[in-house]
Amino acid sequence: MKNNPQLNKNGELQHLLTIEGLPAATLRHILDTASSFLNIEEREVKKVPLLQGKAIFNLFFEPSTRTRTTFEIAAKKLSADVINLNVGASSTSKGETLLDTVDNLAAMQADMFVVRHGQSGAPHLIAGHVEPHIHVVNAGDGRHAHPTQGLLDMFTIRHYKKDLTRLRVAIVGDMLHSRVARSQIHALTTLGVPEVRVIAPKTLIPACAERMGVQIYHDMAKGLKDVDVIIMLRLQNERMRGALLPSVQEYFKYYGLTAEKLALARPDAIVMHPGPMNRGVEIESSVADGVQSVILSQVTFGIAVRMAVMSILMGSGAGSKQ
Numbered sequence: 001m002k003n004n005p006q007l008n009k010n011g012e013l014q015h016l017l018t019i020e021g022l023p024a025a026t027l028r029h030i031l032d033t034a035s036s037f038l039n040i041e042e043r044e045v046k047k048v049p050l051l052q053g054k055a056i057f058n059l060f061f062e063p064s065t066r067t068r069t070t071f072e073i074a075a076k077k078l079s080a081d082v083i084n085l086n087v088g089a090s091s092t093s094k095g096e097t098l099l100d101t102v103d104n105l106a107a108m109q110a111d112m113f114v115v116r117h118g119q120s121g122a123p124h125l126i127a128g129h130v131e132p133h134i135h136v137v138n139a140g141d142g143r144h145a146h147p148t149q150g151l152l153d154m155f156t157i158r159h160y161k162k163d164l165t166r167l168r169v170a171i172v173g174d175m176l177h178s179r180v181a182r183s184q185i186h187a188l189t190t191l192g193v194p195e196v197r198v199i200a201p202k203t204l205i206p207a208c209a210e211r212m213g214v215q216i217y218h219d220m221a222k223g224l225k226d227v228d229v230i231i232m233l234r235l236q237n238e239r240m241r242g243a244l245l246p247s248v249q250e251y252f253k254y255y256g257l258t259a260e261k262l263a264l265a266r267p268d269a270i271v272m273h274p275g276p277m278n279r280g281v282e283i284e285s286s287v288a289d290g291v292q293s294v295i296l297s298q299v300t301f302g303i304a305v306r307m308a309v310m311s312i313l314m315g316s317g318a319g320s321k322q
Contacts, residue, residue, distance in 0.1 A: 005127060015127040015136040016309050018145040019186040027191060031155050033308035034301070040077060050311050051080035054111040058084045059101075060139070061117040066275055066299065067139050067149070071114050074306035080111075098122065099129050110134060112310065120144035120179075135313040143179055148309055149274050150183030152302040154191060156294055157229055159301065160270050164188075170197040170223055170265075171214075172255060173233030173282050176204045180274045181233055182212075189213050199223035200255065220255060224264040231272045232257055232282050248281055257283045262292065270294045 008014040056075045075082045112135045115123040120142030127136040140146040175181045199217045217223030271293045
């Protein structure tokens with residue numbers, strides 16, 4: 001673990017760039033800390049002063065409503081000062097390099113950068129460049145990783161299913177273009193889920209998938225049989241090059257989650273989706289809005305998980321001395 005750029009010399013989390021390579025104990029610490037933040041909503045004052053006086057910059061080089069908003073809410077609940085930057089419409093569009101932009105913002109007393117970028121590896125580049133007192137959180141980079149989404153999905157599964165070491169989990173859809181799926185798979189396997197299935201057409205499964213320790217299915221009926229958790233992925237048409245699918249209608253016929261297909265899973269199976277959700281493409285409305293869906297809970301839990309990540313990175317995690 002000495003070479004892991006996410007950990008400092010004491011083995012503590014310095015940046016959150018990817019779930020890959022992080023110890024199970026670190027992941028569990030984040031999930032446990034997130035649990036302690038869930039009850040803040042029940043208080044009269046829905047804030048804690050853990051990050052008071054800290055400046056968190058949301059650097060989003062590609063659009064995202066849900067992720068950016070939940071990071072902003074999480075930071076404000078921790079009493080941090082939040083600065084949102086639509087970087088695509090500012091200095092980089094005028095020719096400034098990524099690291100020049102970061103240097104200028106760091107000079108404004110930044111304590112943390114939350115980075116979303118279309119190029120894989122951009123948050124890693126920033127983390128290797130900034131001073132040691134500045135922390136970097138990857139909010140999604142290219143096809144590579146989306147660690148906080150993977151963590152909030154683990155939190156959701158643990159909330160509803162308790163023991164992860166007895167579960168069968170199916171991830172369905174466009175894994176080829178999904179940074180979320182990669183983060184989910186690394187988290188599931190690290191936390192001891194014994195069986196992770198990926199269900200998709202051959203054109204939407206990357207060549208490296210089997211090396212990640214998953215079972216691959218091209219048939220929904222076989223892949224969904226007796227699973228405890230179903231995670232649906234959206235078709236990322238904006239990242240697709242060439243004819244990977246005959247049509248959206250054909251895709252829904254074979255890989256869209258309907259009530260009939262859901263019935264193949266265990267009766268108490270939960271349905272998840274990292275969003276944004278395309279109804280009638282990867283999931284029908286009766287399932288998305290049904291009793292087995294926990295999709296809105298994922299969004300709620302995402303705030304607590306992102307609060308946990310920020311507080312731990314700043315050295316103010318639950319249980320630490322203030």
